[in-house]
Amino acid sequence: MFLPQRTGGDDFGEGWLGTGFFGDQIFDPITVLKQQIISRLTGIDPTASAAWAGELPSAVGPAPLLPIRVRPRKRSRGARWRREVNTQFPREGKGFYSYEPSHRQVGQRETIAAFLEIAEDWADAHPEGPRIGIGRISFEGGGPMEGASHRLGVDVDIRPMRNDSREAGTDWRLPSYSRELTQELVDIIFANPVLEVDVIFFNDPNIKGVRPWSNHDNHLHVRFKRP
Template identity: 55%
Template sequence: MTLLTEAPLTAAERNRAYADTLGWGARLAEVRRALNPRRTAWDDAALVTETSKWQARTGLAADGVLGPTTWAYLRVAAGLDPDPAISAQLPAQGPGFYADGPRERHFARPETVRALLATALGWHDARPGGPRIGFREISVRGGGPVTGHGSHRLGLDVDIRPVRADGKEAPALWNQPGYSQSLTQELVDRLHGNGVLPVHFILFNDPHVRGVRKWDGHDNHLHVRFRPPVPARPSAAVPPASGVRATDALGTLVAPGSAPPYRFTPDDLLWTARFLVGETGGSRAGAEQAAVVWAMLNRYGLLTRSRYPSFHAFLRAYSTPLQPVLRNWRATRRAARQDDFVPIGGMFGPPAPPGVQMGQRQRYIALQRLPWERLPAAARSVAVRALTGGLANPVGNATEFGSTRVYFHDRYGRYPGQEEWQRFTERFAAGRRWTWIGPVPGLDQLGNTFFVQNRLAGLAPRAVRVLPP
């Protein structure tokens, strides 16, 4: 087993996971209708293809994955949910512009309104005597379908009148008298250079105007589509109480079996970093740190999802440095030999021998209270990479780890040599129906040794995956 870069999940595999974790799988018929209402034959590959096409039309990265950003826009475009961001109404008039048509169709995203106002202000500065730009339909409040349009659903599409040569603020056709090609070209240039929101495309049929595309039905207006801003997602917002600074959205854990995918939270990120400090010291970002995190991701994904509602709750129960009071009497007896041991509670009962005092080391009590910004940078870095899908897995499907070197010392009162340690490790694993993963280049297992449960032997290598956000 080597430290290799893992093959990325395919778009179809990521979609199958996101269908559950984002909830759009329960509305698949509506999703397909929104992507392409004319398509009748659907499978995983068709969903990737149509998602990619929709993303390209919308101005999103066309990867075919219906992930958090794409779903945030598609659900609005499909009319499934309103978007409160589409609530900025373009004023009826202002420097350099007027808004024509029904006022209830002049709602947009704030960025779109700012882009239009910036364009109009530049136009006004250059041409204070007019004519003004004629903005027409944008979207309805909250977005969604608009009668008479296949687009205008996301607060990003704006219809604009071509500029007339006679100064009138009235309709114009590009191929009829009254139309000014030079002024319309200037308008197109100013839209592209608005400085607020990039233009995705402009549809207009004058073949001599640069920066536009020809499209049926666009002789008498310019259809401008701005690129969508990345929406703020609840998963990307970090609650102040967690102590974690704001970061990008976290990834999603997927594993074979019936358990649904699990979306990581800021609390998961915080406790993963604390876990790394407790288990590895947290001062390095190497193979050992990746190994212990992946053993925990594997264990949670394959074995304990049904017992713990969150990844951080699992970490806090499993990892002895994260337990307020140590659960295991053997671990407690070892901890009690340290000068910073703090007695908490009473004594362990059978099967523990008499006199084993419950408690925890003070260093771990302090660790459990340490805020994000005071945790080592290496631990924070590994935690972020692990929970956003950027950390390679060096231990396969290992779900168990522990220091067999320490276990040897506990039994024999001395530390083993290399060959002696390896024989002891293999016997230790066999006694628990585990298999030692064997030597891994770059991974020192004298501190933490990694094992795969024999019942997991039939799984594909690296069965648990973390989808990027």
């Protein structure tokens, strides 16, 4: 699967890799994006339907190629991980929306794949909403952001779940906060099959599986293990 990632060159540009169809079916871009990411991780050829059918039963056949925005690869001046923080998170899709600018939502390919899977699992459990609010991830190429984290493309901030389905922020001490939905979300994050979770920081003492950290009353900080 092809992703919006740096592929070479010195300037930003638009890269069109084609638009694909399978019979009369038009593929959902987010579904195709997730399939192509998983294809890259597993090494399975997305153009070979037999491979998909035999090794990834959940796939829907050969994945089409989509038009993407190509991010040129910067010359590396640091460690290998800087070159790998190159995959843009979508603005919205099944089960999620973004509340930070796009340039602050670039991560490693596996991080993006994991959260697309998490969002889809959440949407399957809650087809009428609410959706997950996705915040900071990293800058393109990684490096310093506010604080000491979000440098490697493996940290993702998300909003706690509300009890009124509004797509807005809340705090675990406010009446609008839903502890039940937030606990369910934490469980889904830990259960994702794409990338192992290292830690989730959040200050609600009644949420199982999280660790307190200063200034984490109004968002959960999910840190995955580096791929």
